[in-house]
Amino acid sequence: MSTELLTADEWAAGQRLDAWLSNNFEELSRSYLQKLIREDRVFVNGRTVKSNYRLKGGEEISLDLPEPEPLDVEPEPLPLDIVYEDEDLLFVNKPKGMVVHPAPGHPNGxxxxxxxxxxxxxxxxxxxVQRPGIVHRIDRDTTGLLVVCKNDFSHNHVAKQLAEHTITRRYRAIVHGVIDEDEGTVDQPIGRSRTNRLKMAVEPVNGKPAVTxxxxIKRFSQYTYIECRLETGRTHQIRVHMTYLQHPLLGDPLYGARKSPYSLTGQTLHAGVLGLIHPRTEVYLEKEAPLPEYFQHLLEILP
Structure with missing residues (x-):
C-alpha cells in the first residue's frame, strides 16, 4: 500500500471531495475513488468523510492506495478515430475523457x-501487456494525436526520435489572461513538485530540461488562443510552463488558479499536429487532427 499526501488549494473550495480527487488523480476513475472513500482509505484533516464532503480549501488530504492488482486487459470494440494506418504504425485522434492505458479504476474503456x-x-x-503499442501518451482530458506502434521495430525507431526530440508536436490551447508578446519560448526544467506529488512543477535543481x-493565434478580452510546439516531452509540460508564465490553461483542474466560467471537463488542450520519420520508408509523415467541437465552440463565444 502507498499513501499520497496533498493539500486542497483555495480554488478547491465548494467542490465535492470525490470530484476533486478525480481531477487530481487522472488515472483513477471517480467510482474507484468513491470506493476508496467508502472503505475509509481517504482522510481529510485526519478523519474520514463521505464522497459528497464539500471542500473548504486548505485541507490536508491523505489517500491510502492499495497495491494494484494485475490487470487482464481485454479487447473492446471502441470507436477509434484513426487518422492514418499502415503495417507499422497508426495515428489516432484521442477524444476528451479517454485514458490511454489501463490503470486501477480504469480497467477498460x-x-x-x-x-x-x-x-x-x-x-x-x-x-x-498493459501498454501495447504505446510510445507516448497525452492526458485523459487532452484531445488529439498519438502515434501507436504495431511492432517492436517501429517502436524502437519512434522512441529514438522521441528521445532525440525530432518529432513534431504542435498543440492548440486557450489560456487565462492576454499574452502581450506574439511568440516566446519557455526553457525551464520540470520535475515532480516538492509540495504536491500529484503535480509537476518548474524545478531548477532536480527538474529535467523542458522547452516549449x-x-x-488570437487574443480575447480575458484569454489568449495559442499554439505550442514541444521541443521536449515532459509530463504536463505545456500545462506547467504556461502556469509558470501565469497564464494557466482554461479549465485546467490541477494547475489552474482560477475557476472557469464555462462548463468544461479538464484543460483546453489539443494535440493538433504530429509528424515523424516513418520507421520503414524513412520519409517524413505528418498528420493533423481538427479541433474538437467544444474547443471550436469556445472560440466562437469567448468575449
Missing amino acids: TLVNGLLYHCGNSLSGING HYRV
Missing part, C-alpha cells in the same frame, strides 16, 4: 482496450 480489438496481436510489446515554444 481505454485507448489500449480499443487498440487491442482493432489491431489484435499487431502491437509492439516493449512497454508490456508558443505563439499567439
Whole structure:
C-alpha cells in the first residue's frame, strides 16, 4: 500500500471531495475513488468523510492506495478515430475523457482496450501487456494525436526520435489572461513538485530540461488562443510552463488558479499536429487532427 499526501488549494473550495480527487488523480476513475472513500482509505484533516464532503480549501488530504492488482486487459470494440494506418504504425485522434492505458479504476474503456480489438496481436510489446503499442501518451482530458506502434521495430525507431526530440508536436490551447508578446519560448526544467506529488512543477535543481515554444493565434478580452510546439516531452509540460508564465490553461483542474466560467471537463488542450520519420520508408509523415467541437465552440463565444 502507498499513501499520497496533498493539500486542497483555495480554488478547491465548494467542490465535492470525490470530484476533486478525480481531477487530481487522472488515472483513477471517480467510482474507484468513491470506493476508496467508502472503505475509509481517504482522510481529510485526519478523519474520514463521505464522497459528497464539500471542500473548504486548505485541507490536508491523505489517500491510502492499495497495491494494484494485475490487470487482464481485454479487447473492446471502441470507436477509434484513426487518422492514418499502415503495417507499422497508426495515428489516432484521442477524444476528451479517454485514458490511454489501463490503470486501477480504469480497467477498460481505454485507448489500449480499443487498440487491442482493432489491431489484435499487431502491437509492439516493449512497454508490456498493459501498454501495447504505446510510445507516448497525452492526458485523459487532452484531445488529439498519438502515434501507436504495431511492432517492436517501429517502436524502437519512434522512441529514438522521441528521445532525440525530432518529432513534431504542435498543440492548440486557450489560456487565462492576454499574452502581450506574439511568440516566446519557455526553457525551464520540470520535475515532480516538492509540495504536491500529484503535480509537476518548474524545478531548477532536480527538474529535467523542458522547452516549449508558443505563439499567439488570437487574443480575447480575458484569454489568449495559442499554439505550442514541444521541443521536449515532459509530463504536463505545456500545462506547467504556461502556469509558470501565469497564464494557466482554461479549465485546467490541477494547475489552474482560477475557476472557469464555462462548463468544461479538464484543460483546453489539443494535440493538433504530429509528424515523424516513418520507421520503414524513412520519409517524413505528418498528420493533423481538427479541433474538437467544444474547443471550436469556445472560440466562437469567448468575449
